[in-house]
Amino acid sequence: xxxxxxxxxxxxxxxxxxxxxxxxxxxxxxxxxxxxxxxxxxxxxxxxxxxxxxxxxxxxxxxxxxxxxxxxxxxxxxxxxxxxxxxxxxxxxxxxxxxxxxxxxxxxxxxxxxxxxxxxxxxxxxxxxxxxxxxxxxxxxxxxxxxxxxxxxxxxxxxxxxxxxxxxxxxxxxxxxxxxxxxxxxxxxxxxxxxxxxxxxxxxxxxxxxxxxxxxxxxxxxxxxxxxxxxxxxxxxxxxxxxxxxxxxxxxxxxxxxxxxxxxxxxxxxxxxxxxxxxxxxxxxxxxxxxxxxxxxxxxxxxxxxxxxxxxxxxxxxxxxxxxxxxxx
Numbered sequence: 001x002x003x004x005x006x007x008x009x010x011x012x013x014x015x016x017x018x019x020x021x022x023x024x025x026x027x028x029x030x031x032x033x034x035x036x037x038x039x040x041x042x043x044x045x046x047x048x049x050x051x052x053x054x055x056x057x058x059x060x061x062x063x064x065x066x067x068x069x070x071x072x073x074x075x076x077x078x079x080x081x082x083x084x085x086x087x088x089x090x091x092x093x094x095x096x097x098x099x100x101x102x103x104x105x106x107x108x109x110x111x112x113x114x115x116x117x118x119x120x121x122x123x124x125x126x127x128x129x130x131x132x133x134x135x136x137x138x139x140x141x142x143x144x145x146x147x148x149x150x151x152x153x154x155x156x157x158x159x160x161x162x163x164x165x166x167x168x169x170x171x172x173x174x175x176x177x178x179x180x181x182x183x184x185x186x187x188x189x190x191x192x193x194x195x196x197x198x199x200x201x202x203x204x205x206x207x208x209x210x211x212x213x214x215x216x217x218x219x220x221x222x223x224x225x226x227x228x229x230x231x232x233x234x235x236x237x238x239x240x241x242x243x244x245x246x247x248x249x250x251x252x253x254x255x256x257x258x259x260x261x262x263x264x265x266x267x268x269x270x271x272x273x274x275x276x277x278x279x280x281x282x283x284x285x286x287x288x289x290x291x292x293x294x295x296x297x298x299x300x301x302x303x304x305x306x307x308x309x310x311x312x313x314x315x316x317x318x319x320x321x322x323x324x325x326x327x328x329x
Contacts, residue, residue, distance in 0.1 A: 007153070013277060016037065016045050016288065017279040018048055048067070052127075053082060057089040102137050109150055121150065131329055175201040177204075178191060203276075
């Protein structure tokens with residue numbers, strides 16, 4: 001597996017998003033999730049992404065179990081946001097409110113360290129920017145964790161360009177994580193340019209359009225009950241038909257290059273810059289192995305120009321109304 005650098009953090013060129021092993025995408029198979037994380041190590045995919053929110057709490061525990069005995073061979077990224085003081089593992093309704101206060105930053109890290117079974121977190125993100133707490137306070141507290149050695153690098157998720165600048169002025173931001181793919185390109189306007197300017201790495205999540213660009217399903221009926229995508233506007237009637245045309249074009253170009261649609265979509269993200277490290281999520285070894293092959297797919301300038309010219313516009317917002325309000329703060 002090739003390597004890339006997020007500012008000064010060296011990681012595998014492709015990471016592994018672990019969220020779906022515990023939450024949001026239908027039923028979970030803990031044993032297969034653990035096997036997938038361990039298979040990732042064999043493939044050289046050593047950059048793991050989790051969060052307190054996933055489960056809640058259960059995904060960090062699963063990751064901790066999977067890496068036991070091999071901690072130093074992985075790069076661990078996790079995130080804080082909601083209060084978890086009274087959270088019951090696996091019960092989203094028991095989470096508290098969003099809190100970016102210094103007190104919460106300092107207290108929340110201990111639970112993550114315990115669940116992950118480690119003495120340090122390689123990359124610690126604020127999962128969503130708290131509009132009620134100055135980013136300077138939040139990042140200042142995160143910087144204290146770096147000084148204490150509990151956290152080695154800090155990041156932000158779904159932050160605006162202005163917030164990234166303010167945060168970076170307090171302490172160097174190693175990475176910004178935001179959705180980015182062939183059907184989610186909003187960050188190209190302001191967020192990617194500011195990351196380029198400040199030397200900040202960029203971590204695209206959902207680089208496969210939540211599996212849609214991989215051609216893994218074409219109808220909501222194919223999703224399990226409880227799957228987050230059933231309430232996503234891009235999978236709703238009206239939008240779905242338009243987005244199926246987009247996925248079909250990805251499949252067409254991929255076939256011409258003798259690669260899978262997932263590999264083409266990931267190769268496109270990788271081609272956007274050496275400081276980008278996508279983290280496609282999967283809960284199955286078979287998809288992980290397929291995704292890993294994307295690092296060997298070469299897209300020419302003509303390929304990239306064709307993709308830009310021929311892909312239809314995406315239809316629908318990334319999240320519902322409430323979810324959209326938490327972005328670009």
